[in-house]
Amino acid sequence: MAHVFTKLLSLLFILIHLGCFIIFPTVVHRRHRPKTTRKLLKPHKTLSTTWTYIKHIFSSKPTSQTDTISIIHHAPPSPASSTRSLRNSAINGSLTEPDSFPIRTDIHPCPNCGEIFQKPGLLEQxxxxxxxxxxxxxxxPGKNIVRIIFQTGWPGTAKTPMIYRVMKIHNSVNILTRFEEYRETVKSKAERYGRDERCIADGNELLRFHCxxxxxxxGQNGNSGICSHQYCSVCGIIxxxxxxxxxxxxxxxxxWKGHEAFPDDIEEEFKFMHVKRAMLVCRVIAGRVGCDPGTRDKDDPGYDSLxxxxxxxxxxxxxxxVLPSFVIAYTV
Incomplete structure (x- = not known):
């Protein structure tokens, strides 16, 4: 009997010892658990965070390391990340908030001098x-070509012209557009009436001179501008x-013919106004050329030049x- 009693007592001691490990730690854990820990370990927030993280992992759009950390800890992105996002949005033009960075599309710099204008019309002017x-x-090489074209046709008995400046004209967009539109008008009219093939091809463009x-x-001393004087004929034409x-x-x-047709004493007569002579080298859409002025009709003369x-x-x-292309300042 004493042997059996000893075994039962040992078994009871073991059970009591095991109960201390099972019961007391649980009680102590519940007694000393902070309230904040219990709040952070709510099941629904933990599952929500996990599901959000899983969706970002398997989404087609790659997620940066900064965004992953923000998803896990529910923390806002860093200031550097916010600045980078704003800069990328501004470049892509996707900012629509009132305080977003404006994209300047009203800047038109001059390619020649760099001056800034807010409207294309001001830049063109x-x-x-x-x-x-x-x-x-x-x-x-362009100057030699223009010089040869200018000197061709001058007779040996005439005074030799002295060229002291050759200038290229940079016509405005409006003048170039009007010239090309008139060319198309002449070509269309030639096609409609079945006229000269040269008119149908390019409007019968010629190279002509006008004094x-x-x-x-x-153009003196690198001056590329023109004046607004009402009696400066060349500047007005340009x-x-x-x-x-x-x-x-x-x-x-x-x-030579253009020079001869101009009055010889024009420079001497208006010397007090410092009048100087110039020859304009022009591209001309001659179209259909007429010979008899009497056949001209006001509405439809039948020709474009005479x-x-x-x-x-x-x-x-x-x-x-008529499109002036070069200006030759000269004297005899």
Whole structure:
């Protein structure tokens, strides 16, 4: 009996010992668990966080390390990350908030001088006045070509012209557009009536000369601008084209004929105004050339230009048909 009693007592001691490990730690854990820990370990928030993290892992859009940490800890992104996101949104043009960074689309710099304008029209007006011409220098092949074209046709008995400046004209967009639109008009009319093939091809474009005067220092010392003086004929032609009030624009096949048709004493007579002579090298849309002025009709003359008193003179009735390309300042 004593042996059996000893075994039962040992078993009871073991059970009591095991009960201390099972019961007392649980009681102590419940007694000393902080309230904040119990709040953070709510099942629904833990599951929500886990599910959000899983969705971001398996989404097609890659998630950066910074975003992953933010998802796990429910913390806002860092200031650097916010600044980077705003910069990327501004570049892509996706910012729509009132305090977003504005994208400047109203800046139009001049490619010649770098001056900034807020409207394209102001930039075009600036270029038409300040960068209308540019001087061609001796080392440029274009100057020699223009010089040869100018000197061709001068007779040996005439005084040799002295060229002291050759300038290229930078026509405005409006003048170039009007010139090309008139070319298309001439081509369409030639196709409709089955006229000259040259008119159908390019409007019968020719290279002609027109002599005029100017008062300012056009192209001198690198000056690329034009003046607004009402009596400066060359600057007025460059700025707005030939006047529509003229009863035809006289153009000539050689610069000699253009020079001869201009009064010889014009420079001496207006010397007090510092009048200087210049030759304009022009592209002309001659179209269909007429020979008899009596056949001209006001509404439909049947031709676009007319041969003048001399064979080398060609009178152009539409100012859009004449495009000045070079200015040659010279004297005899």
């Amino acid at each position: 600036h270029q038409a006045f300040k960068h209308a011409v540019s001087e061609l220098f001796d080392d440029e 005029a005067t100017f008062l300012c220092d056009l 700025r707005v084209g030939f006047s529509s009030k003229m009863d035809g624009i006289s153009t000539y096949s050689t610069s 041969v003048g008193r001399e064979d080398e003179e060609l009178i152009i009735f539409n100012p859009r048909a």
